[in-house]
Amino acid sequence: MTIRFVFLQANTLRPYLTCIRNTLTAAMCLQNFPCQEVERHNKPEVEFKTSKELLLNPILICRNEAEKCLIESSINSLRISIKVKQADELENILAKKFLRFLSMRAESFQVLRRKPVQGYDISFLITNFHCEEMFKHKLIDFVVAFMEDIDKEISELKLSVNTRGRLVATEFLRQFT
């Protein structure tokens, strides 16, 4: 029963990632656009949302009730927010800690946002400057690979926590036998 469930889950992962990849390829058409309201300012329009004509429709792609991905695009920036699968309390805590660890080091990732958007676990902010420095298709590969690896990482962390707990409990209770 569990093997079949895992297989079904894997079945929707491919189309989910393909959909996100295709949508990102379409949404990541960014160009430099200095701020219209303030002189000499250049802001990512998707964050401020001051002018409606500069924003595209936000796209929400859900895989199921627990996992979803919000893609908001504008003329000079793109924001991708991801909610990862959290099956139980332990995965909830692990995901929160792990993604907070990554978000705190957002400087080195460049495209990561320091705080995730409300309702999501982690967010990326890609601006036209990133697209000028880096390849667009490589940026998309990074985001999609990130999504694939996150699930694996959290499963590994969960496994190691459970193994460690079992070992500690065995050692501790040995003294009473």
Place this chain on the structure above:
Amino acid sequence: MADDEDNASSVLDADTFIETESPEVIIARIEGKSRQVERLLRIPQYAEALETALMDAPTQTRDERCKSANWILVHRVLMATKDVDGLLMGLNPELHDILMKYLYRGLATGDRITCDLCLRLHERLFDMAGIGCIMRAISDTQNLV
């Protein structure tokens, strides 16, 4: 500068949006379409049913009921179809963009079965219609489905 501001606001102002048909007329039309779609699904002719559902979609209105009614109709057709490839092969290319908008609406619902179906359809439609289809679906802020 003041002129530009006025122009920009009038283009996007919801109040100045001219509605050619009243919501009641649109809902009556959608009900007529739903009877036709049920008939076509019983035969079964899935491609024609989908075309009927997508044709004259209420994009030119702001009324949420009309949009929901048409979405329910499109959803009904998509759930009833068994053969995804055949369905898309027989579809009129002009309706690709509107179908893509409905697929994104389906993906936003979060319901597992709907999302599963919409993801598969999205992949097939992207192979057929190309990236321009997605671009038109996300950049069209006026004709929302």
